[in-house]
Every structure is written in C-alpha cells, then in structure tokens.
Amino acid sequence: MxxxxxxxxxxxxxxxxxxxxxxPTGKDVREIGYPYQLNPDESVKLLSAAVCKYITRLGNIPPNAVDSMSPADLNLAGWAVARFFLGS
Structure with missing residues (x-):
C-alpha cells in the first residue's frame, strides 16, 4: 500500500x-498486537503506540521519521494500517 x-x-x-x-504478517501481529480497539458501540479506536510501530515496520522507516510526521499524515497512515485488518 x-x-x-x-x-x-x-x-x-x-x-x-x-x-x-x-x-503485515502474523509475526507482526504477535509482536505488536492489533492497532485498534473495538468499542461496545462497534466504533473503532486506533491505538497510537501500535499504529506507530506498524508504520515503522511496514514502511521500513525509523521511529524518528514517524515522530516527525504531521498529525494529518499520521492519522492517514494510522487508518491505512487499520485497513490491513478491518478491510476498506
């Protein structure tokens, strides 16, 4: 993606x-966990710490590069990561 x-x-x-x-692979999920939480009302909450780890690993960029992303880009990337798990 x-x-x-x-x-x-x-x-x-x-x-x-x-x-x-x-x-992502099964190993990624085992080591990082899922990047979201499903709430009782079926809404989805992104888990920022896990999302940032996935961006680093799946995008092959260092953590300090993720730290420098704009909030808008980080949000966009976070939902891109979630789509691997939740579909579109």
Whole structure:
C-alpha cells in the first residue's frame, strides 16, 4: 500500500514524500498486537503506540521519521494500517 504524505519527512537521511507499506504478517501481529480497539458501540479506536510501530515496520522507516510526521499524515497512515485488518 502506498501512502502519499502531505508534508515530507526525513528517513534514512533522505526526504520522503511517500511511504510504501508491506502487508503485515502474523509475526507482526504477535509482536505488536492489533492497532485498534473495538468499542461496545462497534466504533473503532486506533491505538497510537501500535499504529506507530506498524508504520515503522511496514514502511521500513525509523521511529524518528514517524515522530516527525504531521498529525494529518499520521492519522492517514494510522487508518491505512487499520485497513490491513478491518478491510476498506
């Protein structure tokens, strides 16, 4: 899944405007957990700590690059991660 950022970030010493995220594996889920919580009213709450770990791992970018993402891009990336689990 390719994610186009609204604001560039720096990863591995280079400016990045897109993040290509691979599909998660069972090992990823075992090590990180699910990136969301289902509430009793069936709404979905993203779990930011897990989401950030998935962005780092699936997008092959360092944690400090995720830390520098704009809130809008982080939210967009978070829901992109959730779609791997919840569908579209």
């Amino acid at each position: 390719k994610l186009t950022l609204t604001a560039p970030i720096t990863a591995h010493g280079e400016e990045v405007t897109e993040i290509e995220m691979r599909d």
